[in-house]
Amino acid sequence: GNSVTQMEGPVTLSEEAFLTINCTYTATGYPSLFWYVQYPGEGLQLLLKATKADDKGSNKGFEATYRKETTSFHLEKGSVQVSDSAVYFCALIRIKAAGNKLTFGGGTRVLVKP
Amino acid sequence: DAGVTQSPTHLIKTRGQQVTLRCSPKSGHDTVSWYQQALGQGPQFIFQYYEEEERQRGNFPDRFSGHQFPNYSSELNVNALLLGDSALYLCASSWDSSGANVLTFGAGSRLTVL
Numbered sequence: 001g002n003s004v005t006q007m008e009g010p011v012t013l014s015e016e017a018f019l020t021i022n023c024t025y026t027a028t029g030y031p032s033l034f035w036y037v038q039y040p041g042e043g044l045q046l047l048l049k050a051t052k053a054d055d056k057g058s059n060k061g062f063e064a065t066y067r068k069e070t071t072s073f074h075l076e077k078g079s080v081q082v083s084d085s086a087v088y089f090c091a092l093i094r095i096k097a098a099g100n101k102l103t104f105g106g107g108t109r110v111l112v113k114p
Numbered sequence: 115d116a117g118v119t120q121s122p123t124h125l126i127k128t129r130g131q132q133v134t135l136r137c138s139p140k141s142g143h144d145t146v147s148w149y150q151q152a153l154g155q156g157p158q159f160i161f162q163y164y165e166e167e168e169r170q171r172g173n174f175p176d177r178f179s180g181h182q183f184p185n186y187s188s189e190l191n192v193n194a195l196l197l198g199d200s201a202l203y204l205c206a207s208s209w210d211s212s213g214a215n216v217l218t219f220g221a222g223s224r225l226t227v228l
Contacts, residue, residue, distance in 0.1 A: 004156075036219075043118075043204055044157070044219040089156055101147065101170060102206075102217065104156030 002027040006090045006105035013080055013112050021075040021108045023090035031092040033066055033073040038087045080112045116141065118220035120205050126226045127195050135190040135223045139207030146188040148180060151202040163188050200227045
């Protein structure tokens, strides 16, 4: 079956530091890959996505590249802010005819200190 | 434009009771999926509804059931509650069931079972 593995947190950083959250996946076929973010007390928000190999998703200074050869989709940001403190989830979906589901990783909590 | 709305936001039940959670999809969306997010974990897919039918189901017992109404809103019912059912229940909507379109998540209903 499909699965997503991401690095465990918490990840604690100082403001303006570089952030990397590792994500690897197992799936048959060609999944689409996503990063979702969950701020305290809120639901999930889509951060970025990539639908095919070598695609780069980007949003709000975050980037992730779909690497089929290493089955990875690592999230990076060059300079984090306190407002980036949240839980980040890597996820995949396989497109098929009748119904689909997102498969999520366990989440990585990021805490950015001023 | 309202996004996905869920009710209630918080509720407390005791073991053996039954609970109903409600979801209104984002305007223009016709597909609703439900996820269970236990504390400190990633969301797990429960099931998806499209055209008032359950289209796909995750690894959840029959105690979990759902319904979709003609206006695309949905309910999640859980019978014979167990302590382990305590979680954040997330509803997500999209405008088709293929998975090609991004899911929009609500803020969730937090269920505590005592």
